[in-house]
Amino acid sequence: MERQASGSDRLDAVIDLIGPHTTDIVPIDLHVDKLSYTVTDVPGSWWQKITNIQMPWEWMEKGKTTEVLKDVSFTAKSGQLMAVMGGSGSGKTSLLDVLACRTSSGVVTGDVYLNSVVRTKTILDSCAGYVRQDDRLIAFLTVRETLIFVAQLKLPRTFNRAMIRNRVDLVIAELGLTQAADTKVGNDSIRGLSGGERRRVSIGIQLLILPSVLFLDEPTSGLDSFTANSIIKTLSRLASKHRTIIMSIHQPRFDIFNTVDTMMLLSKGSIVFNGPAKEMVNYFTSLGYPCPEHMNPCDYYIDLTTVDNTSPEREDRSLAVVQRLHEAFKSKQEEHTVVDLNKQEAIDTDVLKGPARWSKVLFNTLQGKRVTEDDTLQNLIDAMERQRASPGLGIQFFILFRRFIRVTLDDYLALLTHVIQALLMSLLLGLAYISLKLDQVSIRDWFGVMFMMSVMYPYMVILGLIGTCHEERRFIYFELQDKLYHPAALYFAKVLSDVPFHLVYVLIYIIPLYFMAGLSMDAYTVCMFALFVGVSVFTSRCLAMMSAAILPTYQIASFFSQTLFSLFIMSAGFLINLRNIISETRWISDLSYLRWGFQALCLIEIKNLKFQCDEKSPSCVKDGNDALLTYALEGGELWQCALGLGGTMIFFLIVMFLGLRFVPQKPHNE
Structure with missing residues (x-):
């Protein structure tokens, strides 16, 4: 997927991504091309071996190499809620970690673009948030105190106390936490928020910088069905405000399935379906795998694409099904590649014709120093980062x-x-x-x-x-x-x-x-x-x-x-x-x-x-x-x-x- 642009266009596009945020969300489409991720279980450093309680004779053992993701290509559009679905070990969390530049080991190949800009960790940190599977919150702080604490550290140093409080109030209102704003977070031994409210606070922490892209690792994990559905509806509402939201989910119930805009189904690190959620049943039906009546399509197709290891015969049979589904989707994807590339090139050209959103801001804030086409992309990124630097x-x-x-x-x-x-x-x-x-x-x-x-x-x-x-x-x-x-x-x-x-x-x-x-x-x-x-x-x-x-x-x-x-x-x-x-x-x-x-x-x-x-x-x-x-x-x-x-x-x-x-x-x- 070739996505090259001229020097000035690339600079403007970067400014558009990492410029100083107002209350507007900059729409960003995330494009992934032939993304692969390979992990080798390396022995690690001496202190890791000790903390993992390994014996000295185990230190030199060679690790096993595993291909976690295989040639993953897709586009996540702004304004849509995308769900990555699959059984255990399918690569859902690994995909989010790779997209969010949060892998600590392994080899990543392929390309990821934010609009027309090659993704880097610096750019991504400025326009994206990541919500983990479990809530990492301090039980003794209230919702407002938790968000204010993070805002003081995360927002640019140009934000004064009133601006920080306004941003926190905006996030609290957007997540429906107004009634619980002054309630302690709590935990198993301290009475406080419900599980769903804690999950909203975790989401709110990432919303403080008004991210254009939001990654969530199984946001419904550990929640009852009603609360899980409420969280997904909140995410759908957030996505409708020009955000690109990608979440992993294990086994969504049917009403959650209907709320999601785009569904991706992974099996053994490969895509077996990616498209509008409402088209998933028809797609698998066309391949000879109709969903049985009165059964949740998500449950059925996750079972269908999960390798059954209970016996050699079942394993061979399920592997054959997964391989067939992967090849079918790959053929379908190749048919649409040329059309999609031409369409996207036209979109990028149209976007880059006008002046960038934050070009004027950049020129006014760099102390009169004029930015020219000769400036490198990294120099511009560094300059913008200095302007929106966090507290010292x-x-x-x-x-x-x-x-x-x-x-x-x-x-x-x-x-x-x-x-x-x-x-x-x-x-x-x-x-x-x-x-x-x-x-x-x-x-x-x-x-x-x-x-x-x-x-x-x-x-x-x-x-x-x-x-x-x-x-x-x-x-x-x-x-x-x-x-x-x-x-x-x-x-x-x-x-x-x-x-x-x-x-x-x-x-x-x-x-x-x-x-x-x-x-x-x-x-x-x-x-x-x-x-x-x-x-x-x-x-x-x-x-x-x-x-x-x-x-x-x-x-x-x-x-x-x-x-x-x-x-x-x-x-x-x-x-x-x-x-x-x-x-x-x-x-x-x-x-x-x-x-x-x-x-x-x-x-x-x-x-x-x-x-x-x-x-x-x-x-x-x-x-x-x-x-x-x-x-x-x-x-x-x-x-x-x-x-x-x-x-x-x-x-x-x-x-x-x-x-x-x-x-x-x-x-x-x-």
Whole structure:
């Protein structure tokens, strides 16, 4: 399918696609020519093998090559709702992923055009939206808050607060969500929207940029028949406003079939029918496969084009039917190719005769720099992208920071759980070490309370935070895929939004235990003690977030962090005397932030103590320095402990950022 145009025509056509949107929808026809998609199950990188729980001897196994799509050609016209139908494994979702430039692997061949412009990811991101099969929404936000949050990140930075709110209100009204606008999204445990309303919110997120093309992966999945029909009617209404809407659907009921404008039926990656939905039954009837009376045509023809693997005989028979249907449609398609090409060429020529919709806008916004025919297509795309650029890193950080704070405050149950956890842990330890004495028998208890302060609550923090990060990955991965924000903005927002709550929890943990144990009331000692406990607990939070970022699997991240934490506990200097650690493993103690935190607390509280001592006893420990010598903690300075603790924390934070930046945060079950 040759679709070449002159230099100026191509530039104008691109401007027409990616120009600054008003409330008008730019009509775009999507043309697909001989599209094929081949996937090879490659071994992947080392961390993928670990997170997929593969053994080393499986790493070198050669993957199987599968042709997912085979010579797919069709045209999706603006103003129409197109349904891609087929059985499981027919290639429906893969087709949408390829069209939307969302494939992460495999080889794609063939051409895709938006009107007369070759599709690129940059252009597509500016004029198309993609709605996934399941809803990735934050349960604690309302419909309006959800849309405003996305709009602040997605719309051009030239949009002020009033313009953003108007766009959100427009989308809410268009989707019939006005009555539910201030209702929380909810989930299985939080009362909120119905399944159909959540699906409308997911669609609304993509409608914020007023896309001309909208892809939806099984939008009726998991919905009852009435709600599914309502969603399809909404999509049909959206399509009637000059949008091109392509959706995959598994088994639509008859009223949904009647609502769809164009139906495509896929089988084993090939088209066996594509045309007006109302012509599908007549087409198959002409081939000798009439739909039985009182049966849903969609159900019947999906069954007809699905390979039956229950027995070799049935498999051969069904494969023969599929092959015959594919060849019949291919012959029909070849007959109409020449006519369709001539007709489309005439349409493109007519479109390109006049000035482009956004040419004047472009010339006025490029600071007086005139665009000529000598400018490359990519330069023009880059220029237009700069004009409609999304908010910068600073604004992205501020928006994400507010969202993390808001979600944390609204999760009352989690807040209460953290408070009770810190308070209960403090009270239990306080009862165990209540009113410490200065006799010889109590010396070990002094070191015990310092050790328990260093490790008990941090351990609980790691367990809880990895689970939280795992839940957040459900929507973070897809927000990053949609380029809503930069990983750096997410990183700083996530880390810094934890700090206020971290300070509250640490104070709740420290205060009861500190007074119950009868520790020093000197102001400097109290402040330094609280500082080192706080940094030690926060370093544990960093360890948990790092593990979750570099190992996007809950089980593996939990195992990794707990194993590392256990090594740090054993080498901290309390369970095993530092002198007794063999030289080959002493480096673990030097890297253990728990050792540095424990040693710092001992230096702060124990170093200046005077113990009751019987002068006649040769093994009497007279003061804190002698006690520190017993545990091989003598000779250290607070600044060394601060350096070891802070260095470990910074290392965890750096690795966490690298994980967010370079390791796909895809949930393990996706």
